[in-house]
Amino acid sequence: MENIQALAQMTSWLLTGRILFLLIHILGVVGFAYIVAKRLVPLFRGNRDLRFNRPLVRLGRVLKFWLGQWKQPRYKTAGTLHIFIFAGFMLLALRAFSVLIVGVSENFVMPGLSGRAGSTYNTITDYAATIVFLCMVIAVIRRLVFKPARYAVPARYGKGHTVDAVFLLSLIAILMVADSLFAAARAAAQSQAGQPLEVLAAFSLPWMLQSALASTSLPTLGRLYFGAYLLHEVTFYFLLCYRPFGIQFHVETSFFNIYFAKLDREILKPVRWGVSDEHLDRVKSFGVKTFEDFTWKHMLDFYSCADCGRCSDNCPANAVGRPLSPRFITVKARDYSFQHYPVLGRGKNGTALVVSKDSGSIYSEDEIWSCTTCGACEQECPLLIEYIDKIVDLRRGMVDDGNVPQSLQKPLKALESRGNPYGKMEKKKADWANAKEFQQICRVKTLDSRNGADTLYFVDSITSYDDRMQAIGRATAKILDHVGEKFGILGAAERDSGHEVRRFGEETLFMALRDHNADAIKASGVRRIVTADPHAYNALKHDYKDVPPVEHISQVIAREVRAGKIKFNPIENEKNVYTYHDPCYLGRHNHIYDDPRDVLDAIPGLKRVEMSRSRDRSFCCGGGGLMLFYEPKEDERMGVKRVKMAAEAGANVIVTACPFCMVNIEDAIKVAGLDGKMTAIDLAELVDKQIARECTT
Numbered sequence: 001m002e003n004i005q006a007l008a009q010m011t012s013w014l015l016t017g018r019i020l021f022l023l024i025h026i027l028g029v030v031g032f033a034y035i036v037a038k039r040l041v042p043l044f045r046g047n048r049d050l051r052f053n054r055p056l057v058r059l060g061r062v063l064k065f066w067l068g069q070w071k072q073p074r075y076k077t078a079g080t081l082h083i084f085i086f087a088g089f090m091l092l093a094l095r096a097f098s099v100l101i102v103g104v105s106e107n108f109v110m111p112g113l114s115g116r117a118g119s120t121y122n123t124i125t126d127y128a129a130t131i132v133f134l135c136m137v138i139a140v141i142r143r144l145v146f147k148p149a150r151y152a153v154p155a156r157y158g159k160g161h162t163v164d165a166v167f168l169l170s171l172i173a174i175l176m177v178a179d180s181l182f183a184a185a186r187a188a189a190q191s192q193a194g195q196p197l198e199v200l201a202a203f204s205l206p207w208m209l210q211s212a213l214a215s216t217s218l219p220t221l222g223r224l225y226f227g228a229y230l231l232h233e234v235t236f237y238f239l240l241c242y243r244p245f246g247i248q249f250h251v252e253t254s255f256f257n258i259y260f261a262k263l264d265r266e267i268l269k270p271v272r273w274g275v276s277d278e279h280l281d282r283v284k285s286f287g288v289k290t291f292e293d294f295t296w297k298h299m300l301d302f303y304s305c306a307d308c309g310r311c312s313d314n315c316p317a318n319a320v321g322r323p324l325s326p327r328f329i330t331v332k333a334r335d336y337s338f339q340h341y342p343v344l345g346r347g348k349n350g351t352a353l354v355v356s357k358d359s360g361s362i363y364s365e366d367e368i369w370s371c372t373t374c375g376a377c378e379q380e381c382p383l384l385i386e387y388i389d390k391i392v393d394l395r396r397g398m399v400d401d402g403n404v405p406q407s408l409q410k411p412l413k414a415l416e417s418r419g420n421p422y423g424k425m426e427k428k429k430a431d432w433a434n435a436k437e438f439q440q441i442c443r444v445k446t447l448d449s450r451n452g453a454d455t456l457y458f459v460d461s462i463t464s465y466d467d468r469m470q471a472i473g474r475a476t477a478k479i480l481d482h483v484g485e486k487f488g489i490l491g492a493a494e495r496d497s498g499h500e501v502r503r504f505g506e507e508t509l510f511m512a513l514r515d516h517n518a519d520a521i522k523a524s525g526v527r528r529i530v531t532a533d534p535h536a537y538n539a540l541k542h543d544y545k546d547v548p549p550v551e552h553i554s555q556v557i558a559r560e561v562r563a564g565k566i567k568f569n570p571i572e573n574e575k576n577v578y579t580y581h582d583p584c585y586l587g588r589h590n591h592i593y594d595d596p597r598d599v600l601d602a603i604p605g606l607k608r609v610e611m612s613r614s615r616d617r618s619f620c621c622g623g624g625g626l627m628l629f630y631e632p633k634e635d636e637r638m639g640v641k642r643v644k645m646a647a648e649a650g651a652n653v654i655v656t657a658c659p660f661c662m663v664n665i666e667d668a669i670k671v672a673g674l675d676g677k678m679t680a681i682d683l684a685e686l687v688d689k690q691i692a693r694e695c696t697t
């Protein structure tokens with residue numbers, strides 16, 4: 001460039017431009033590499049995590065969730081902003097790289113970006129810089145003026161993050177302005193000198209700045225050109241090195257976090273990767289007790305959180321004021337990591353994470369017990385950050401230390417001795433089916449070496465022993481009988497599925513229950529399993545090995561309705577408005593959303609409405625993870641919030657397909673003062689009531 005001194009030749013503070021920029025490059029790159037290396041130290045001290053399988057599936061997920069920003073539109077405003085910013089960054093990456101090199105090699109042109117391709121790319125990136133700049137302005141205004149509630153930091157979690165967020169957003173805005181000013185000053189100088197003009201995209205930020213600089217003298221343009229470049233360089237490298245100190249680190253880590261994200265979300269993490277159940281006795285300490293007990297991938301999760309607050313915004317525990325907010329499970333662990341593995345100085349490790357007496361602990365017992373393992377946080381997180389495995393691992397650590405809430409000790413002991421949390425006798429397990437009156441309507445056989453069947457109805461503890469839930473068991477049996485299923489139950493040989501026990505963190509007890517049931521199932525010779533309990537369904541499907549395939553009763557009913565084997569009488573009370581509550585372990589954990597709805601829609605005259613939170617955004621009723629036996633401090637029950645949502649949707653009958661949901665929802669209807677105005681019914685009960693038939697046995 002003749003009329004505007006070449007960057008490399010310009011001098012500042014007695015250094016030529018080339019040397020100055022080279023120094024900034026070296027300092028920036030070395031500094032960044034050093035900081036990232038220090039950030040990786042705890043990952044190397046963390047536990048194993050086998051995430052290197054199925055590379056093509058993982059790449060597919062990178063394309064969908066990272067490049068495709070799949071989850072962002074779930075939050076319209078923030079999601080759209082993020083998509084624009086992400087796309088802008090992707091487009092500007094080459095331009096930023098070229099600009100960096102131009103400082104030391106004035107005539108550098110990125111291969112493939114000369115001539116028309118280069119002009120087209122420049123036009124696109126002029127707009128990209130403008131859009132990113134505007135997005136930053138909007139994001140700052142949102143943070144400072146509109147202040148979405150999910151960004152707030154409750155006092156118990158420390159100081160707010162707004163200053164940091166606004167600082168980072170401003171730095172990116174400055175970067176865009178510097179980039180645009182650099183291009184504008186160059187184009188303005190070319191224009192004044194009558195040289196072939198580098199055309200800037202009309203109405204873009206560089207174009208507007210060029211227009212503003214039209215009458216500026218050439219020497220001033222030269223200084224602006226140099227100054228804009230210097231500002232771009234310094235801001236670029238400052239951002240690069242500053243990001244690993246806070247939420248913006250996700251810019252670097254998100255690609256890897258999504259690539260290594262858990263592929264089978266429904267399968268719980270083993271106690272120790274690479275250690276089989278048979279060799280668990282060799283593991284000295286179960287679960288997570290210190291930071292270094294987390295796996296390296298879980299530590300990468302901590303670095304990758306963008307602090308968007310979506311997880312906590314959807315967390316039912318957070319919504320009812322329990323002392324749990326998943327966002328802060330991550331933020332606290334990340335802060336812990338930064339503090340204990342500083343960039344300057346030596347790391348110190350080994351502090352207990354969940355012992356309230358220990359001043360170094362970051363989590364409280366109640367916080368960790370408050371989770372229902374509903375999965376809403378994981379469903380929402382755009383970066384696929386995991387929570388259930390971490391919380392279960394923290395619980396495993398507490399259980400291993402004998403740190404179990406008082407109210408849970410009794411059910412756990414009963415599970416150990418009697419195989420159910422109520423401490424009831426095994427021989428009473430089939431009482432619900434053996435009652436004389438019921439046997440006359442529908443004979444349910446108990447499977448043994450002489451009495452075989454194709455199908456096992458796995459009942460599980462709550463339906464077997466809870467007087468109210470036994471009605472679900474009887475309805476399920478009648479439906480199976482109606483469709484001609486040759487089925488039976490295990491009776492006294494069936495123990496609790498262990499689903500909640502495992503999520504509670506009692507792995508050894510879970511294994512004992514699982515092995516007992518698996519042996520009984522195999523001995524029964526059945527070819528498939530049906531259950532009406534989504535928790536049992538989830539356990540049999542994902543926690544058990546080598547047992548026959550399992551279906552939830554809603555799947556069986558939907559299939560038989562489609563096949564014409566089940567027909568319905570019309571609804572008697574046409575004034576009733578029904579809504580379906582998705583149980584977490586049927587919906588979010590197993591993606592069964594349509595079958596129950598299809599069944600309801602097949603009942604003539606049934607009016608159905610959707611609640612504001614349904615399907616994969618369903619709101620947990622509070623029943624998972626042994627929560628029926630544990631009542632953490634909360635402002636309102638989850639079930640009460642849920643029945644209010646049903647009332648808001650205009651429904652007066654809540655249909656669910658889970659006995660745990662039924663306990664909570666029926667109770668919540670009373671607590672909410674809706675007794676007489678609202679009722680709850682299980683899908684199997686409703687189907688049994690509406691089925692057009694006489695019992696055939």
Ligand code: SF4
Pocket residue numbers: 311314315316317318324325326370371372373374375376377378387388
């Ligand atoms: S699993 Fe559910 S209750 Fe637990 S942290 Fe996530 S959203 Fe909250």
Ligand code: SF4
Pocket residue numbers: 304305306307308309310311312326327330380381382383384385
């Ligand atoms: S964990 Fe995910 S959803 Fe939660 S704040 Fe972090 S990035 Fe957002």
